[in-house]
Amino acid sequence: MSPNEDRSPLSFNHIGMDRRTLLKTLGIGAVSAAALPMLAACTGGTAPGASASASTSLTFGSGSSDDVPKAAYKAVTDAFTAQSKITVTTNVVPHNDFQNKIATYLQGSPDDAFTWFAGYRMQYYAKQGLLSPIDDVWEKIGGGYSDAMKKASTGPDGKMYFVPNYNYPWGFFYRKSLWTEKGYEVPTTFDALKTLSAKMKADGLIPIEFSDKDGWPAMGTFDYINMRLNGYQFHMDLTAHKESWDQTKVTAVFDTWKELLPFQNPAALGMTWQDSAISLGQKKSGMFLLGSFVTQQFTDPAILADIDFFPFPEIAMEGQDAVEAPIDGLLLSKKGGKNQGAKDFLAFMGTPEGQDAYAKVDPSNIATVKGADTSSFSPLNKKCAETIANAKSISQFFDRDALPAMATNVMIPALQGFIKDGSIDVKNLEAQAKALYAAQ
Amino acid sequence: MSRTTDLSHPSPAGAPRSGRRRSAPGTNRKVRRLSTRDKVVLAFMVGIPTLIQLAFVWIPTVLSVFLSFTRWNGLALSDIRAAGLANYSYVFNDSPAFWPAVQHNILWLVFLAVIATPLGLLLAVLLDQKIRGSKIYQSIFFVPVMLSLALIGIIWQLFYQKDNGLLNFLLGTAGTPQAVDWFGNSDVNIWAALVAATWRHAGYVMILYLAGLKGVDASLKEAAALDGANGRQTFFRIVFPAMAPINIVIVVITIIESLRAFDVVWVINKGTNGLELISALVITYLIGEGQSIGIGSAFAVILLVISLVPITIYLSRTFRKEKF
Numbered sequence: 001m002s003p004n005e006d007r008s009p010l011s012f013n014h015i016g017m018d019r020r021t022l023l024k025t026l027g028i029g030a031v032s033a034a035a036l037p038m039l040a041a042c043t044g045g046t047a048p049g050a051s052a053s054a055s056t057s058l059t060f061g062s063g064s065s066d067d068v069p070k071a072a073y074k075a076v077t078d079a080f081t082a083q084s085k086i087t088v089t090t091n092v093v094p095h096n097d098f099q100n101k102i103a104t105y106l107q108g109s110p111d112d113a114f115t116w117f118a119g120y121r122m123q124y125y126a127k128q129g130l131l132s133p134i135d136d137v138w139e140k141i142g143g144g145y146s147d148a149m150k151k152a153s154t155g156p157d158g159k160m161y162f163v164p165n166y167n168y169p170w171g172f173f174y175r176k177s178l179w180t181e182k183g184y185e186v187p188t189t190f191d192a193l194k195t196l197s198a199k200m201k202a203d204g205l206i207p208i209e210f211s212d213k214d215g216w217p218a219m220g221t222f223d224y225i226n227m228r229l230n231g232y233q234f235h236m237d238l239t240a241h242k243e244s245w246d247q248t249k250v251t252a253v254f255d256t257w258k259e260l261l262p263f264q265n266p267a268a269l270g271m272t273w274q275d276s277a278i279s280l281g282q283k284k285s286g287m288f289l290l291g292s293f294v295t296q297q298f299t300d301p302a303i304l305a306d307i308d309f310f311p312f313p314e315i316a317m318e319g320q321d322a323v324e325a326p327i328d329g330l331l332l333s334k335k336g337g338k339n340q341g342a343k344d345f346l347a348f349m350g351t352p353e354g355q356d357a358y359a360k361v362d363p364s365n366i367a368t369v370k371g372a373d374t375s376s377f378s379p380l381n382k383k384c385a386e387t388i389a390n391a392k393s394i395s396q397f398f399d400r401d402a403l404p405a406m407a408t409n410v411m412i413p414a415l416q417g418f419i420k421d422g423s424i425d426v427k428n429l430e431a432q433a434k435a436l437y438a439a440q
Numbered sequence: 441m442s443r444t445t446d447l448s449h450p451s452p453a454g455a456p457r458s459g460r461r462r463s464a465p466g467t468n469r470k471v472r473r474l475s476t477r478d479k480v481v482l483a484f485m486v487g488i489p490t491l492i493q494l495a496f497v498w499i500p501t502v503l504s505v506f507l508s509f510t511r512w513n514g515l516a517l518s519d520i521r522a523a524g525l526a527n528y529s530y531v532f533n534d535s536p537a538f539w540p541a542v543q544h545n546i547l548w549l550v551f552l553a554v555i556a557t558p559l560g561l562l563l564a565v566l567l568d569q570k571i572r573g574s575k576i577y578q579s580i581f582f583v584p585v586m587l588s589l590a591l592i593g594i595i596w597q598l599f600y601q602k603d604n605g606l607l608n609f610l611l612g613t614a615g616t617p618q619a620v621d622w623f624g625n626s627d628v629n630i631w632a633a634l635v636a637a638t639w640r641h642a643g644y645v646m647i648l649y650l651a652g653l654k655g656v657d658a659s660l661k662e663a664a665a666l667d668g669a670n671g672r673q674t675f676f677r678i679v680f681p682a683m684a685p686i687n688i689v690i691v692v693i694t695i696i697e698s699l700r701a702f703d704v705v706w707v708i709n710k711g712t713n714g715l716e717l718i719s720a721l722v723i724t725y726l727i728g729e730g731q732s733i734g735i736g737s738a739f740a741v742i743l744l745v746i747s748l749v750p751i752t753i754y755l756s757r758t759f760r761k762e763k764f
Contacts, residue, residue: 099728099729100727100728100729102729103513103514103515103729103731107515107516121729128513128515128516130515213623213624213709214709215709215710215712267602267624268624269621269625269626269713270602270621270622270623270624270625271602275603404728404730405725405729405730405731405732406730407730408724408728408729408730409724409725409730409732412712413536413537413712413713413716414536416712416713417536417713420626420713425536428534428536431530431533431534432534432535432536435527435530435534435732435735436732438511438526439511439512439513439523439732439733439734439735440513440732
């Protein structure tokens with residue numbers, strides 16, 4: 001999860017367009033139904049890339065609408081155009097709209113290349129045949145990526161679809177000066193975390209800063225406890241609903257969480273992660289479990305330099321092997337697969353030059369390709385990069401690993417209920433999961 | 441306000457009637473002579489509204505009902521699969537938000553009916569007196585009705601914020617652990633939302649009643665005063681009953697507003713954590729990446745069935761009146 005997905009209360013401007021969107025969907029549905037035979041004829045028997053023409057332009061849809069990422073992608077497209085003489089037309093869409101309308105977008109007239117996320121959220125559209133496989137691109141760039149990255153870029157059919165641009169780890173962030181002053185030490189086990197939290201509470205701090213007004217940040221805590229308690233594979237199977245929610249392993253996750261709940265900010269349900277970041281910056285709270293994008297909130301360089309990070313402590317299995325590090329990158333639409341220029345653009349994104357161009361403007365994330373420039377990294381960035389590099393397995397985040405409907409419609413209210421009174425109904429979670437996954 | 445446009449729906453049907461009245465003194469022959477052109481005009485006047493109705497009301501409604509019995513991911517049409525009553529079973533048995541949502545909608549209705557609507561009436565009666573600056577007050581109270589959703593969100597955020605909000609500041613608890621978490625605490629946030637909704641609804645009711653009060657014949661009040669009725673008696677015995685048509689509109693609007701209740705809640709937290717409403721559930725399940733169209737449609741159909749009750753009552757009343 002990134003600030004790009006901030007479900008802020010003021011970002012619902014799409015509501016006024018409900019009816020139009022509905023009509024559009026209907027219209028597009030009708031058009032796409034009519035176009036099906038045509039598409040089938042197009043794809044019939046052509047080898048990947050064979051039909052690609054030597055194109056000199058491509059369109060690029062970007063959901064990175066915040067100023068910094070927007071400028072960063074502009075730097076990438078400029079660098080690509082300078083190198084290849086292929087012009088890129090970028091269409092920037094406000095990120096919430098972009099995500100909410102992705103299905104309509106992909107079925108309508110999508111851009112050749114577009115920004116998206118790894119995980120189930122990518123595989124789902126790959127399975128629907130709305131994306132173009134890019135195995136030929138990966139032949140060129142594959143050497144620069146780790147196996148974990150490659151795994152995260154693979155579709156359900158074993159073909160490659162995704163080109164990672166950057167990622168960012170989730171972990172505990174804290175202020176070094178506060179910890180030195182009070183003599184706190186980084187906990188590596190869950191028990192140590194609890195002991196430390198109790199100490200912080202005694203010192204009048206909120207031990208673990210927490211915010212869940214928007215619903216999604218609490219998923220990070222769930223993901224980590226589940227992975228540490230039941231292992232990475234179980235977490236993946238649970239989010240893909242290959243495992244039932246109605247079992248003791250899941251109950252155990254919530255029981256473990258309950259031990260932590262008294263130390264998390266009790267006002268979480270009324271707070272956004274930005275509110276929490278302010279409180280951390282003011283040394284009112286000891287630590288904050290969030291993605292490294294939290295540093296964007298610290299505009300004062302003195303505070304920023306005082307921020308440090310440690311990975312989620314070990315609980316029962318696999319030590320601290322698994323890291324939650326959502327990957328953002330690029331995909332090729334069905335239409336973009338016929339444009340060699342668009343494939344070249346994705347290949348460029350998978351090179352150190354492409355990622356450096358991005359990171360120069362937006363340094364809050366970690367480039368994913370080997371050989372990307374790390375000389376300008378802050379010590380915190382280096383630590384984040386190392387944590388990811390040393391990870392044995394990488395999860396994406398609940399709402400990227402699971403069915404979006406499950407994440408939004410089931411998990412958010414369930415976790416908010418759990419935060420409120422510590423109660424969770426796993427039977428009901430399973431019943432809802434069954435209905436929602438069956439509808440896909 | 442699609443519902444209010446529905447209220448004016450009988451008027452296209454009224455068009456041919458007025459045509460008939462015009463030709464009433466003539467004979468059948470006259471009607472036939474006019475008909476060539478009239479038929480075209482008539483066809484347009486009846487046909488276009490009918491088509492618009494079909495396109496915007498009936499087809500989506502029928503499709504929603506149809507989709508509520510299917511499973512669909514909203515992508516290819518070929519993915520639609522029959523689901524029987526599974527979606528309804530999900531809504532009634534599995535969805536933890538449905539029954540709280542029904543309760544909240546009822547609470548919303550009661551609150552609007554008992555607090556917000558009478559408040560609007562009170563404002564209207566006060567502003568109907570010849571007080572200075574009445575127009576300015578009217579505008580001020582009506583402004584919330586015209587504001588956009590985003591603005592409403594910002595305004596109430598300023599009031600209700602836990603640490604920096606005006607309300608906690610006035611209570612003297614801002615920044616302290618005793619500060620009430622107006623949005624986050626699921627025991628109080630529905631009331632916070634209701635106050636915000638009242639702020640809007642009262643202005644709306646006020647304008648309607650102001651128009652109604654202007655329409656009451658002044659001689660009625662004079663006659664009552666001559667008969668020795670005091671102000672309260674005049675209002676409750678004479679003026680209020682004289683506004684019967686407006687009262688019915690207000691009742692219908694209050695019911696519809698409580699079913700439509702959506703914006704304030706969506707602004708606060710998208711209708712979760714103590715703020716569940718049926719309309720918010722419809723949107724959650726229909727719009728966005730998390731869409732599961734079958735379930736969303738089932739919620740929508742349930743909302744439709746509930747809405748049909750007040751609409752039917754209203755329409756049957758309107759048609760009964762036309763008979764005499």
